Amino acid sequence: MxxxxxxxxxxxxxxxxxxxxxxxxxxxxxxxxxxxxxxxEPPGPKPLPLLGNLLTLDLKRPFDTFCELSKTYGNIFQVFLGPRKTVVLVGYKTVKEALVNHAEEFGDRYIEPVFSLFNGGHGIIFSNGENWREMRRFALSNLRDFGMGKRGSEEKIIEEIHYLKEEFDKFEGKPFDTTQPVDYAVSNIISSIVYGSRFEYTDPQFQEMVKRSHESISITGSPSMMLYNTFPWLGPFLNSKRIIVRNVLKHRAEMTRMFTGLLETLNPHERRGFVDSFLIRKQSDEQSCKKDSHFHLDNLIVTVGNLFGAGTDTSGATLRWGLMLMAKYPHIQDRVHEEIDRVIGERQPAVEDRKKLPYTDAVIHETQRLANILPMNLPHKTSCDVHFNGYFIKKGTNVIPLLTSVLKDPSEWEKPNSFYPEHFLDEKGQFVKRDAFMPFSAGRRVCLGESLARMELFLFFTSLLQSYRFTTPPGVSGDDLDLKGIAGITLTPSPHKLCAIRRS
Structure with a gap:
């Protein structure tokens, strides 16, 4: 008083x-x-006025700080990002309990200011309510129709593998950065599903699309954008916000041009890709004068951006982690080569080979686990007041289900911080699934492209290891390859070069 x-x-x-x-x-x-x-309420460090707990956090790698804080405050604690209360969920059991067993209560998306710049409440990833349900349902149905995770996708991936190998061969075994060719190859898979055709790697429009998407995702997870999310009034002073706004405007203009071209040649009886399906549904709703239709240009632009960005950045980064890990651990690469040579030989690997390649499959899964592509997950929000594990969490609270704490939970993984493919093998060397393997998140917001990503990783990785031996450049040892990575929204490999040497 x-x-x-x-x-x-x-x-x-x-x-x-x-x-x-x-x-x-x-x-x-x-x-x-x-x-x-x-x-x-959940426990947590005492916040400062206005700043909250920002001074406590490593803004470049906040997930590391959250893991440390959990040692003091437990698996459910709260921090203040400025004045905004955020609840952090740590460890496999806690995250699963929230996202799976309380899927409705923790199933909404917290839309931070930076994500509003990208999406404005449209699309799939950063929307809620009826718009999210309608767009996700439509996307899942139509992406399956165009072969996502099925035979149609397998054929597209195998075709793209040949183009990627041609790019690798151009370097003739000399050191090169794998980022650009790998990202182009992975982007072309989602492009062929969305637009109905792939792009040439030399296409300047395609190069700009990939570059812009990568830049925006990288900046979105930067410390400056974390400050912007906390204090939006800082926006006019931040160059990173100006870059994102510029990219959003360019993306919108480019997508509008592409959609106009597709609309001019649209045939309702011969859909080429996801965009065609959306345009046909849009026309149908307009002709029937359907009120409050979600099938409009804004939703199409944002949804395609969601699919293209998510489909490129995560799978591309994971594949690059995998190739780097092979160069870092040549004895593991030797075992992968031996298994592929023995089981497949020189023919093109196929999805059906996965069960016959348990060690290779284990290496891919362990790459996903250790690479920890989405360490913070994407922010969730409580859809109602929740009593959860003895704590009260108010409706509308920002919630971070910390995926890095699941993929490196010491109670679930024998060697959580090491590259250890045996995590996914039984005593007979057969592949085993692990419940705590959750790189695609879980519950209502689980990645809708999971089946496609799994197929891409298996086919690209197996085909590349069949054809090449990956090594560090002359004078560089495996110890020089950094496993810490560069953190943004996604965790990508630190800059490095590899040699892709053709196997005889």
Missing amino acids: AVIESLQQFLSTGTLLGASLLLLVLYLLSSGSRSQKEGK
Whole structure:
């Protein structure tokens, strides 16, 4: 009460600042009393006024800080990102309990200001409510129709593998950065499903699309954007925000041009890809004068951007991690080569070979686990008041299901911080599934491209290892290859070069 009395005296001076402070304190006190009545809130470090716990966090790698904080506060704790309360869920059992067993309560998406710049509430990844349900349902149905995760996709991937090998062969065994050719190859898979055709790697429009997508995803997870999400009024002072806005405008203009071209040659009886299906549904809703239709240009632009960005960045980064790990651990690469040579020989690997290649499959899964592509997951939001594991979490609270704590949970993995393919092998050397293997998240927001990503990783990785031996450049040892990676929204390999040497 002494604090309130002091503020009341200050308010008597008639200053606006005094009034603001009084209202702030009254709000905090009232919200605190409500929380005590509703239930016990998760523990957490004491926040500073305005800044919250920002000074506690490593803004470049906040997931590392969260893992450390869990050692003090347990598997459910709260931090304040500025004035915004955020609940962090740590470890396999806690994350699964929330996302799977309480899928509805933890199933909404928290849309931070930077994601509003990209999506404006449209699309699939950063939307909620009926728009999200309609777009996700439509995307899943139509992407399956165009072969996502099925034989149709396998044929597209195998075709693209030949183009990727041609790019690798151009370097004649000399050191090169795998980023660009791998990203182009993976991007072409989603492009062929979305647009109905692939791009040449030399196509400047395609190169710009991939570059812009990679740049935007990288900047979105930067410390400056984390500050922007906390204090949106900083936007005009941040160059990173200007870059994202520029990229969004360019993306919108380019997509509009591409869709116009597809619309001019649209045949309702011969759909070429996802965009055709969307345009046909859009025309149908317009002709029937359907009110509040979700099939409009904004949703098409954002949904295609979601599919292209997510389909390129995560799979491309994972494949690059896999090739780098082979160069870092040549004895593991030797075992992969031996298994592929013995089981497949010189013919093209196929999806049906997966069960016959348990060690190779284990290496791919272990790459996904250790690479830890999406360490923070994407932010969730409680759809209602939740009593969860003894704590009360209010409706609308930002929730971070910390995927890195699942993929490196010491109670689930024998060697959580090491590259150890035996995590996925039984005593007979056969592949075994692990419940704590959750790189695609889980529950209502599980990655809708999981089946396609799994197929891509297996076919690309197996085909490349069949044809090449990956080594470090002359004078560089495996120890020089950094496994820490560069953190943004996704965790990508640190800059490096590899040699792809043709196997005889």
